[in-house]
Amino acid sequence: MKLQKFMWIAWPAFLVAGLLEMLVFAMVDPHDLHWFGQPVELSRQGIYTIAFFVFWGITMLSSALTTLLAMSPFELNQCPLPQDERPEGCPKQEGCC
Numbered sequence: 001m002k003l004q005k006f007m008w009i010a011w012p013a014f015l016v017a018g019l020l021e022m023l024v025f026a027m028v029d030p031h032d033l034h035w036f037g038q039p040v041e042l043s044r045q046g047i048y049t050i051a052f053f054v055f056w057g058i059t060m061l062s063s064a065l066t067t068l069l070a071m072s073p074f075e076l077n078q079c080p081l082p083q084d085e086r087p088e089g090c091p092k093q094e095g096c097c
Contacts, residue, residue, distance in 0.1 A: 009063040011038075017056035021048065 030047035033040045037054060079086065
């Protein structure tokens with residue numbers, strides 16, 4: 001289930017990062033970029049690569065937040081231990097909650 005949720009986050013983010021990459025660099029020449037007043041000393045391909053992973057990371061955070069907010073309270077508050085392995089005094093010992 002965790003792998004499935006990870007793919008719900010990573011795959012759409014990958015597609016959006018590719019789209020952002022095309023849109024941004026259709027209008028911006030990588031050699032015109034400056035970092036703290038200095039020109040960026042990377043090749044075009046290096047700038048494209050770094051920008052793609054930055055876009056992908058940002059869109060993954062967005063997708064992860066959406067996935068987190070879509071979870072029900074029952075999923076969030078579910079005890080990770082099976083009922084017979086829960087410690088004494090655990091408020092979810094009876095399994096009623």
